[in-house]
Amino acid sequence: MKPLLDLEEAIAQLKSAIVRETEPGKQEEYQGRIEGYEKRRDNVLDIMFSRLGPWEEVLLARADPRPYTLDYVSAIFTDFIELDGDRRAGADHAIVAGPAMLEDRPVMLLGHQKGRNLTERTFRNFAMAKPEGYRKAIRLFEMAERFRLPVVTFVDTPAADPGVESESRGISEAIAASMLAMFKLTVPTVSVIIGEGGSGGAIGIAASNKVLMQEHAVYSVIPPEGCAAILWRDPAKKDKAAAALRLTSKSALELGLVDQVLPEPRGSAYRNPLEAAETVKDGILEALSELDRLSPQEVKAHRYSRFRSMGAFLA
Amino acid sequence: MRTGDASASRFVQCQNCKKTLFATDFASNLKVCAYCGHHHRLTWRERIDWTFDEGSFVETDTELVSGDPLQFPDYQPKHLAAQEKTGMADSVVTGRATIQGVPVSIAISDFHFMGGSMGSVAGEKVTRALERGCDERIPVVIFCASGGARMQEGLLSLMQMAKSTAAVERCQREGVPYIAVFTDPTMAGVLASYASVADVILSEPKALVGFAGARVSKQAQVVKAPDDFQQAEWVLRSGMLDRIVERRDMRATLGSLVRMLGAHLRGLEEKLA
Ligand SMILES: [Zn+2]
Numbered sequence: 001m002k003p004l005l006d007l008e009e010a011i012a013q014l015k016s017a018i019v020r021e022t023e024p025g026k027q028e029e030y031q032g033r034i035e036g037y038e039k040r041r042d043n044v045l046d047i048m049f050s051r052l053g054p055w056e057e058v059l060l061a062r063a064d065p066r067p068y069t070l071d072y073v074s075a076i077f078t079d080f081i082e083l084d085g086d087r088r089a090g091a092d093h094a095i096v097a098g099p100a101m102l103e104d105r106p107v108m109l110l111g112h113q114k115g116r117n118l119t120e121r122t123f124r125n126f127a128m129a130k131p132e133g134y135r136k137a138i139r140l141f142e143m144a145e146r147f148r149l150p151v152v153t154f155v156d157t158p159a160a161d162p163g164v165e166s167e168s169r170g171i172s173e174a175i176a177a178s179m180l181a182m183f184k185l186t187v188p189t190v191s192v193i194i195g196e197g198g199s200g201g202a203i204g205i206a207a208s209n210k211v212l213m214q215e216h217a218v219y220s221v222i223p224p225e226g227c228a229a230i231l232w233r234d235p236a237k238k239d240k241a242a243a244a245l246r247l248t249s250k251s252a253l254e255l256g257l258v259d260q261v262l263p264e265p266r267g268s269a270y271r272n273p274l275e276a277a278e279t280v281k282d283g284i285l286e287a288l289s290e291l292d293r294l295s296p297q298e299v300k301a302h303r304y305s306r307f308r309s310m311g312a313f314l315a
Numbered sequence: 316m317r318t319g320d321a322s323a324s325r326f327v328q329c330q331n332c333k334k335t336l337f338a339t340d341f342a343s344n345l346k347v348c349a350y351c352g353h354h355h356r357l358t359w360r361e362r363i364d365w366t367f368d369e370g371s372f373v374e375t376d377t378e379l380v381s382g383d384p385l386q387f388p389d390y391q392p393k394h395l396a397a398q399e400k401t402g403m404a405d406s407v408v409t410g411r412a413t414i415q416g417v418p419v420s421i422a423i424s425d426f427h428f429m430g431g432s433m434g435s436v437a438g439e440k441v442t443r444a445l446e447r448g449c450d451e452r453i454p455v456v457i458f459c460a461s462g463g464a465r466m467q468e469g470l471l472s473l474m475q476m477a478k479s480t481a482a483v484e485r486c487q488r489e490g491v492p493y494i495a496v497f498t499d500p501t502m503a504g505v506l507a508s509y510a511s512v513a514d515v516i517l518s519e520p521k522a523l524v525g526f527a528g529a530r531v532s533k534q535a536q537v538v539k540a541p542d543d544f545q546q547a548e549w550v551l552r553s554g555m556l557d558r559i560v561e562r563r564d565m566r567a568t569l570g571s572l573v574r575m576l577g578a579h580l581r582g583l584e585e586k587l588a
Contacts, residue, residue: 164540167545176512177512179480200504312384
């Protein structure tokens with residue numbers, strides 16, 4: 001990271017210098033130097049990203065500056081009205097949800113939301129949804145069905161909340177029931193894995209007709225640390241676990257478990273969130289326009305057969 | 316005749332209260348301790364013999380074998396060892412049987428095979444058992460015993476959660492009763508999918524039932540966990556299952572349930588006659 005940071009620093013200094021500069025010819029000279037540095041920075045990024053191992057992909061998927069659900073919501077949708085209630089036990093801020101406009105059509109939006117500082121993280125419970133979050137999801141899936149709104153979900157969670165209270169209110173049942181509610185829908189559903197696709201917490205809102213995955217997101221049955229601790233009694237073997245679990249977007253596509261990988265800008269989504277959002281938006285629009293050709297019953301059957309075909313065995 | 320071998324075969328020790336029991340008494344008591352009532356884990360074969368009508372079980376889907384799709388380190392030898400230990404192809408056995416004369420589609424998970432974990436084969440078998448219930452218009456009974464999804468098949472295992480849940484949705488839509496029985500343990504990816512969305516959920520006493528390992532759950536929150544946290548009795552009090560049924564009563568309870576809930580299914584009356 002050091003050479004990258006040095007180059008970024010040099011570029012930033014030149015950019016601020018260029019504004020103050022009044023001497024004739026100097027601005028052009030600075031501009032030339034900026035371009036040179038940018039070219040070198042891009043080279044460094046390309047080399048770094050061509051060498052990313054599975055564990056680095058995990059770190060990148062979890063990285064703080066990575067765009068979160070609400071960043072994509074504000075870049076892609078308009079008129080988002082967040083609706084909080086699960087009508088059962090409480091409000092869950094680890095999942096944000098509500099109707100919004102995707103260009104000229106209303107959709108039902110839903111996604112895990114992370115926080116960037118301690119206050120936000122606590123408020124969002126580190127994007128670990130409790131039963132209330134999944135029950136809010138169920139309520140809004142059912143509403144989407146009544147009002148014929150396509151559903152778009154963003155997945156970005158380390159896991160569902162594992163606490164004692166979540167257990168007592170049935171976190172397992174809530175996840176299962178949320179998947180079951182998705183399988184009932186005759187409106188099209190699209191999910192985008194944007195960061196961490198963390199096991200049951202992720203699939204609980206990702207049982208969709210189309211599942212798209214950003215290039216540097218990860219999707220896994222268990223966090224690599226947990227896998228290493230259980231299989232090799234050594235959480236430090238997380239690199240080995242990350243590789244073994246095949247949790248990258250490339251692997252998920254090869255295994256046929258996601259429909260499309262959405263490429264990210266050079267240096268990953270956080271370096272150019274708007275460009276990343278544009279790609280995500282195009283992916284969602286394309287998926288929806290494909291699904292629009294199906295009748296409501298076909299939409300449901302399509303989703304069933306999508307998951308029905310998943311599994312690898314000799315027979 | 317007081318050799319170690321002979322005593323080992325004639326006596327067993329209760330895993331809970333540690334009292335010594337006659338092996339023959341233990342077996343005739345369905346592996347339930349006569350002193351403390353502890354329900355010891357069963358093999359799939361014992362479960363079938365002690366739950367369904369004698370000689371009624373016909374196994375299906377025997378051709379399914381795991382293919383190690385991820386080439387996961389140490390998976391193949393572990394899987395082979397589990398096959399040799401249990402005589403099973405994978406952690407779930409499926410088939411048709413009758414219970415008090417009522418035909419049912421069944422799936423039995425066996426904890427002795429890699430902790431009953433759900434990979435592609437287990438997920439496929441459970442899904443087929445549910446679909447068979449729909450296709451043949453017969454109730455579905457699934458005995459759960461699992462630590463969760465099988466890590467060694469990665470994301471494919473996670474997808475089995477969605478696949479099996481989709482099949483439950485089909486049962487609900489087509490009016491096919493589905494009864495799940497939690498046995499020790501029923502955890503994580505299995506609990507958070509097909510197990511928790513059954514029409515009726517029964518559990519054996521004291522079975523461990525939970526989403527996360529108890530250690531993780533207790534670390535995650537300041538709320539003090541009750542002493543019987545994640546035990547079936549606590550899960551019942553939480554409203555997450557319907558009834559705790561002792562092993563000796565399981566056949567009668569299941570029989571009554573499938574008879575009543577499945578009475579509307581076309582042809583069931585004829586099948587009963
Ligand atoms: Zn005992």
